Each structure stands twice: as structure tokens, then as C-alpha cells.
Amino acid sequence: MKMxxxxxxxxxxxxxxxxIPARYLNVSTPEELARHxxxxxxxxxxxxxxxxxxxxxxxxxxxxSSREHAPLAIKGAGIACVVAKSFARIFYRNSINIGLPIxxxxxxxxxxxxxxxxxxxxxxxxxxxERTGRTYQVPPFPAFIMDIIQAGGLVPYTRxxxxxxxxxxxxxxxxxxx
Amino acid sequence: xxxxxTEKIIAAHLADGAGTVRPGDLVEVAVDVVLSNDITAPIAIxxxxxxxxxxxxxxxxxxxxxxxxxxxxxxxxxxxxxxxxQFARAQNLPHYFDVGxxxxxxxxxxxxxxxxxxxxxxxxxxxxxxxxxxxALATGxxxxxxxxxxxxxxxxxRVPETIxxxxxxxxxxxxxxxxxILYTIGRIGVSGxxxxxxEFAGPVSDNLSMAGRFTMANMAIEAGGKAGxxxxxxxxxxxxxxRARRPYRVYQADDDANYAQxxxxxxxxIEPQVxxxxxxxxxxxVSQAGDVRIxxxxxxxxxxxxxxxxxxxxxxxxxxxxxxxxRCIVIPGTQQVYLDALRxxxxxxxxxxxxxxxxPTCGPCLGGxxxxxxxxxxxxxxxxxxxxxxxxxxxxxxxxxxxxxxxxSAVEGRIAGPEEVRR
Numbered sequence: 001m002k003m004x005x006x007x008x009x010x011x012x013x014x015x016x017x018x019x020i021p022a023r024y025l026n027v028s029t030p031e032e033l034a035r036h037x038x039x040x041x042x043x044x045x046x047x048x049x050x051x052x053x054x055x056x057x058x059x060x061x062x063x064x065s066s067r068e069h070a071p072l073a074i075k076g077a078g079i080a081c082v083v084a085k086s087f088a089r090i091f092y093r094n095s096i097n098i099g100l101p102i103x104x105x106x107x108x109x110x111x112x113x114x115x116x117x118x119x120x121x122x123x124x125x126x127x128x129x130e131r132t133g134r135t136y137q138v139p140p141f142p143a144f145i146m147d148i149i150q151a152g153g154l155v156p157y158t159r160x161x162x163x164x165x166x167x168x169x170x171x172x173x174x175x176x177x178x
Numbered sequence: 179x180x181x182x183x184t185e186k187i188i189a190a191h192l193a194d195g196a197g198t199v200r201p202g203d204l205v206e207v208a209v210d211v212v213l214s215n216d217i218t219a220p221i222a223i224x225x226x227x228x229x230x231x232x233x234x235x236x237x238x239x240x241x242x243x244x245x246x247x248x249x250x251x252x253x254x255x256x257x258x259x260x261x262x263x264q265f266a267r268a269q270n271l272p273h274y275f276d277v278g279x280x281x282x283x284x285x286x287x288x289x290x291x292x293x294x295x296x297x298x299x300x301x302x303x304x305x306x307x308x309x310x311x312x313x314a315l316a317t318g319x320x321x322x323x324x325x326x327x328x329x330x331x332x333x334x335x336r337v338p339e340t341i342x343x344x345x346x347x348x349x350x351x352x353x354x355x356x357x358x359i360l361y362t363i364g365r366i367g368v369s370g371x372x373x374x375x376x377e378f379a380g381p382v383s384d385n386l387s388m389a390g391r392f393t394m395a396n397m398a399i400e401a402g403g404k405a406g407x408x409x410x411x412x413x414x415x416x417x418x419x420x421r422a423r424r425p426y427r428v429y430q431a432d433d434d435a436n437y438a439q440x441x442x443x444x445x446x447x448i449e450p451q452v453x454x455x456x457x458x459x460x461x462x463x464v465s466q467a468g469d470v471r472i473x474x475x476x477x478x479x480x481x482x483x484x485x486x487x488x489x490x491x492x493x494x495x496x497x498x499x500x501x502x503x504x505r506c507i508v509i510p511g512t513q514q515v516y517l518d519a520l521r522x523x524x525x526x527x528x529x530x531x532x533x534x535x536x537x538p539t540c541g542p543c544l545g546g547x548x549x550x551x552x553x554x555x556x557x558x559x560x561x562x563x564x565x566x567x568x569x570x571x572x573x574x575x576x577x578x579x580x581x582x583x584x585x586x587s588a589v590e591g592r593i594a595g596p597e598e599v600r601r
Contacts, residue, residue, distance in 0.1 A: 013368055013457060015565040022544035022568075025217045026247060026254035028224070040567045060369040060402060064563060065544070066304040068221055068320035089373050089404055090304055094320035144204050144334070155228045158326050162229065169231045169329050 001122045003080045004130075005053035009114040012058035014041075016065040016091070020073040028069060030076025037073040053080035054120070056112045062091025071095045081120050083127060085109045096145055097154040103127065108136040180432025182340040183407050184375040187315040187429050191298045193332050201339040201438070209239070210314075210424075211293055212327045213301030215283055215540075216244045216255070218320075219262040222302055225325030234269050235331035241273040241292055242266050243283040246540045248276075251547035281512025281538045284308035284396060284480035288388075289512055291421030295410045295428050300324065300333050305480050305562065307398045311391035312418060313410035313428065315375075318399060338375040338404045339438035341366075342431075345382035347446035352596045354490070355390030356482055356560065356580030358382070358443075359397045360451040364461035366441060372402035374438060377431060382445050383408060388417045389486035393580075396481045397562050400458040450595055452558075453578035456566040464583050464595040474557040475506040475588040476569075477581055478536075479543045482560035483511025485518050487581040492524040494585035494599050495531040501591030506533035507542060507549045533588070545569045551576075558587040 018040035020033055027033060055061075055074065061084035062070055071094045074082065082095070085106040095102045101122055108127045112118065117130035125138040141149065151157035161167045181189070181198070189199045193206040212234075214222050219242055226234075234240050242262055247255035259276075266274035273292060280286065284305050287293045293309045299316035300306065302324040309316035319333065327333050343362060363370070376398050383391070391408050398406025408414070410428045418426060449463035477491045488510060500506040508528045510516035516538065519525050528535050542549030543561040551557055551570030556577065559569065564576035579587070582596040589599050 015563075017544070017563070017565040017568050021572075022217075022546055023550075025544075025546075026252060026258060028221045028258075040565075040572060060372060063368060063402065064304065064565060066218065066302055066306075066318040066320055068218070068302075068322060071320075072221075086369065086372060088369075088402060090318050090320060093323060097320060097322040142204055154322050154326055155225050158330065159229055162231070162330075167330050167332070169229075169233075169235065 002119060003053060004117065004119045005080065007054045007056045007112055007114060007116045007118055008052045009112065010055065010057040013060045013063055014057050015063050016067050016070040019062065019070040020067065025067060025069055030072045033069050033073035034076030037077040053078065054118050055079055055082045056109055057082065057084040058109060059085045061087050063088035066090045068094045068098065071098055071100045075100045083108055096148055099149070099153040103138045105136050105138050179436050180434040182375070182435040182437065183313065183377055183409065183429050183431040184315055184338060184340050184405060187296060187298060188335065188337055190429065199337045201337050203337040204334060205337060206332050206334050207298055208331055209300050209327055209333055210297040211239055211241060211299040212324060213241045213283060213287065213299065213303065213306060214321070214324050215242070215246050215303055216248060216259045216262055217246045218302030218324065220258045221321035222325040222328065223261060223265045225322045226328050229326065229329050231329040234328045237269055237271050238273070239331070240269070240271050240328055241287060242271060243275045243280055243286060244277060245280055245282050245538065246544065247546050248539055249537065279513060281515070282480045282483055282540055285483050285511030285515065288312060288392065289514055291423045294418055294422045294424065294426035295414060296426050300327055304399045305396050307403065307405050308392050308396040308480060310395035310398060310405050310407040311388060312414060313408060315405055315407065317405050336373070338373060340375045340377055341371055341439045341441065342377045342379055342437045343441045343443065344380035345443050345445050346380055347382065347444040349382060349445055350449065352450050352582040353445070353448055354580050355386055355393035357448060357451045358445065359394040360453050360458065360461045360578060361448050362443065363397065363401050363458050365443065366401055368400060368457055368459045369402040371398065374403055376401065376403045376406040378406060378408050384411060387486060388413060389484040392484065393481055397458070400562055450580060450583045452583060452593055453564055455564050455575040455577065458562070458564060458578060464593065467593040470556065470577065470593040472504060472558050472587055472592060473555040474549060474551065475504055475584050476509070476542050476549055476557060476559040476561060477584050478509030478511065479540065479561040480511070481562045482581050483509060483515065485515050487560065488515070488519050488524050490581040491585040492527040494582060494589065494596055495533065496527045498531055498589050498599065500532040500588045503591050504588050506588040507536060508533050509536045510538055512538055542569060558584050558593060560584050
């Protein structure tokens with residue numbers, strides 16, 4: 001799956017309050033959240049619907065809250081992929097779980113500037129910067145995480161496991177008290 | 179090679195039967211408690227329903243707390259709470275906590291004995307790591323993970339490397355758990371423990387009260403940590419025994435456990451700390467804060483909303499007045515903390531000093547309600563994050579401190595150390 005487009009570049013430690021300020025956590029659909037995506041960073045336009053498809057950022061992207069509203073807002077804003085030097089761990093899980101592609105590639109981040117044109121191939125794990133002509137190979141996800149991604153997120157992945165009889169889910173209430 | 183406390187707890191909870199694990203392994207574990215709140219539960223419930231499962235795996239293991247935007251701040255928040263309440267009723271969840279019986283989740287769950295040593299706890303709230311203070315492996319996740327865990331009783335985990343942080347020396351007056359953790363984050367940085375667990379150790383942390391331990395474990399996430407654990411000792415047992423609703427198990431790190439890093443900290447020179455905007459790692463000793471005028475003080479939260487924290491604040495506010503230019507908001511962490519503070523006379527101290535006392539809520543910590551900041555305003559807060567716009571307008575500022583500096587600053591109208599007030 002190949003994607004091409006322009007880059008919005010951010011620095012280190014972009015936190016979840018920057019991605020989606022808590023005052024908007026009283027809603028939970030990607031469309032509503034997208035209207036306020038990155039609103040916590042003053043001076044930068046809200047990504048909105050005219051978005052560039054790539055966010056490129058520094059270390060610890062998505063640090064802070066566990067709010068899944070953050071990757072949902074980014075996905076809802078039409079972002080195809082986030083490339084960062086590193087991700088905060090809850091944001092990383094959330095992105096995989098909801099099917100927002102994320103790639104860790106410090107060197108690509110180092111050599112990418114605001115407005116650069118990138119081509120990302122998720123299948124083979126490459127990022128190409130059209131301005132510099134450089135291509136970066138991203139280490140593949142572990143097989144287990146690849147399974148979640150290929151299923152389309154954690155919920156469809158779990159559904160498949162339940163339907164295949166690999167997971168027994170409760171249909172009766174247990175009597176045990178905590 | 180031995181194992182860390184974190185590795186042992188994970189190994190004992192492997193979904194396919196206990197075994198051994200190493201850092202980097204991707205494993206599936208059976209969870210003891212699954213937590214969510216009024217802003218994360220609605221998405222978790224949506225994902226739970228998408229799974230097509232009828233019932234949660236065990237109603238007694240699901241905890242839901244209405245604490246973030248309660249008492250409901252607006253119609254949308256009310257609808258989110260209603261969604262959670264309806265789900266809790268439909269699923270017959272015995273541990274659903276609503277206004278009047280609730281508390282800030284991470285103060286409430288330990289107090290109610292719902293989490294204990296050796297547990298694996300997952301919560302759709304990043305400060306779930308608080309329960310590491312009890313020797314549990316507790317970690318924050320997103321709503322989808324929690325929706326799936328409610329259905330299956332399982333989550334996937336990457337077994338983390340562990341950083342051991344050892345505290346030596348003698349604590350100076352007015353220095354508590356908050357100062358230690360802020361100092362630590364200043365040392366290792368906001369991504370210093372990224373993807374890793376922290377184990378707090380050494381004579382100082384061994385002597386720390388449970389309240390101090392909860393405060394420290396609570397902010398492990400502020401260093402990027404997956405969890406922050408304390409060893410289980412007499413202090414833990416004294417707290418847990420009589421509260422725990424289930425038998426608990428103790429897992430201690432082996433002497434030859436393999437740590438990714440060991441950080442040694444001498445606390446003897448540590449003053450009360452202040453984290454300047456806009457990252458928890460921007461810490462300075464309070465004596466080097468300079469002249470920072472403030473508009474608001476918040477004392478409370480999952481970090482510092484326990485009785486011990488309120489006692490420290492009351493000690494400094496007793497017989498004094500909150501500065502005329504400051505709004506001081508005090509928020510007991512739970513109904514029980516509120517009641518205890520009331521019976522001890524602390525609430526009277528706060529009201530007489532000119533502070534506002536609120537029912538338990540996360541409200542101001544995340545700029546939700548009950549103390550939102552205007553452009554250009556500055557707050558000193560005992561909460562855990564000072565990101566840009568965290569408590570309101572993107573051009574407001576948050577300075578993180580413990581309760582002593584917060585109370586002293588409320589009196590002085592600027593960032594001030596407790597000694598300045600006591601002069």
C-alpha cells in the first residue's frame with residue numbers, strides 16, 4: 001500500500017493535550033475530534049480536512065494521556081501515517097489497535113523538512129523523501145503486531161480469534177465476588 | 179539470571195499458563211482488574227460491542243469510575259456518563275462508582291481494596307500505573323485495549339526492560355514523594371523510561387508512606403514508563419490488610435535480576451521541586467524558582483489528593499490567608515478522604531484560609547472544569563502534567579509541585595517554599 005503526499009513536521013514530545021485538548025474529550029467520533037486535531041499547539045493551523053497526509057515528528061510522540069481520542073483525531077483528520085523518532089507506548093498501542101499506520105524511523109525524521117513530499121510503502125516498510133531522493137527501510141513490525149494490523153485493528157483481530165474458538169468469552173455472569 | 183518484580187508478575191499471569199518471560203517478549207496475560215472512566219469508557223464500550231460479545235468476562239473484575247468531567251460539566255459529558263452508567267447497570271457491575279460515592283479513580287481503587295499486590299491491572303487512564311505502589315503491575319492503555327480486555331480478560335503486552343532507581347540519604351524537611359519523582363523525571367527525562375518499567379528501591383523509598391509511594395508510582399508515566407513498582411513490605415501490608423477484597427500474592431525482585439539501567443539518587447540535597455512549563459522534566463529546586471506570580475493553586479488529583487497531602491497543605495494554611503490575587507482550589511481525592519479531612523478539621527482550615535473545597539473530580543488537572551485557566555494565567559498545581567494548555571488556554575502555564583509548595587505559594591501569591599511562609 002503506497003501513499004504519497006506532503007509533510008507536517010513537529011518536534012519532540014508532542015503530547016496528547018496538544019493533539020486533542022481535554023476540553024474536547026466529551027465527544028468520541030473521529031470526525032468531531034478531527035476538527036480540533038493539533039489545536040493545542042498555538043500558531044500551527046488545525047490540520048482539519050485540508051491535511052497533509054503525513055505527520056513527521058521527533059521523540060516520544062503522543063506522550064501523556066491514554067486518550068484514544070488522540071490517534072482517532074489524527075486518523076479522522078485524514079492523516080495516512082505518522083513517522084516519528086519514537087512513540088509514547090500507549091499512543092503506539094492505540095494507533096495499532098485502531099489501524100492508524102505509524103512508523104519509527106529516526107533518520108528519516110532527521111532528514112525531512114516541513115512541506116517535503118514523501119512516499120510511504122507500508123507493505124515493504126519504506127519511506128522515500130522525493131526532495132532528497134533518499135529511501136529509508138523501516139524495521140518490520142513483530143509478526144503478532146502485523147497480524148493485528150492486517151486484521152484491521154485489535155477488535156477485528158479479536159473477533160477472528162473468538163470466531164475461530166481461540167478465545168472463550170463469557171456469556172454468563174460469574175458469581176465470584178471481587 | 180534472576181527476574182525483576184515486573185517480569186515475575188507477568189510470568190505468573192501468562193494467559194496460557196505460568197512460565198518465564200524475558201524483556202522484549204510479546205505475551206498475552208490474564209488481567210485481574212480492568213478500569214475505565216467517563217471519558218474513556220464510552221469508546222471502550224463501543225469497541226466491546228463491536229466484538230459481538232454479550233457479557234464482560236467477569237463483572238467483579240470490571241471497575242468504572244465517573245471522575246473526569248463530573249459532576250457533569252455539560253450535556254455531552256452527561257451523555258458520556260449516562261452511557262457508562264447504562265452499561266454498568268446492564269452488565270451488573272458491582273464496582274461502578276458515581277457522584278457522591280466516587281473518588282478520583284487512582285485514589286479510590288486502592289482505598290477500596292479493589293487492587294492489591296501481585297495484580298495485573300489495566301486501565302483506560304494513563305495514571306493506572308499508580309497501583310505499582312502496592313507491588314502490582316498496573317499500566318494505562320487506550321479504550322480499544324480496555325474494550326477487548328472487558329470481553330476477554332486478556333491483554334497483549336511487551337515484557338518491558340526494567341530501570342531500577344535507588345534512593346539513598348536523608349530527606350530534608352518538606353520533601354515528599356512528589357519532590358522525589360519530579361527530581362527523578364528531571365534526571366532521566368520525559369522519555370527516560372520509554373517502553374520500560376521502573377522499580378523504586380533503596381532505604382528512602384522503603385521508609386516512604388503509602389501516600390508518598392502512590393504519588394511516585396503515579397508519575398512513572400511522566401517518564402514514559404509502562405509501570406512504576408515498589409517492593410511489598412510491612413508498610414504495604416499494613417495498608418492492604420483489612421482492605422483487600424481478594425487474597426493477594428507478593429512477587430519480589432531477585433537479587434540478581436537483570437536491570438536495563440540502575441540510577442542512584444542521593445536525596446540529601448534535594449529541595450522541594452517545581453516543574454516549570456511545559457514539561458514535567460523542567461524541574462528546579464524551589465529556591466531557584468525566581469519571582470513567579472501566580473493566579474491559581476490546585477491541591478488534589480490522583481497524584482496528591484490523599485489525606486496525607488491535605489494534612490501537609492493544611493499545616494501551612496492554618497491561621498493564614500490565601501493571597502488576594504490567588505484562587506486556591508482544594509479537592510479531596512475520594513469521599514472517604516473528604517470525610518476524614520472534615521473530621522480532622524482540615525476542611526475548616528481550607529475554608530477559613532479562603533480556599534474553595536470541591537467534591538472529588540479530575541476536573542482542573544486536565545482543563546476540563548472546576549478551575550480552567552485564561553490566557554496568560556499561571557497555576558501552581560499538585561497534579562501531574564504541565565503540557566501547554568493542559569489546564570486551559572494554550573497560553574496559560576502550569577507549575578507542578580507537591581502540596582507543601584502549593585500551599586505556601588497560595589499564601590504568598592508567587593511560587594514559594596514552605597520555609598518562607600513559616601518565617
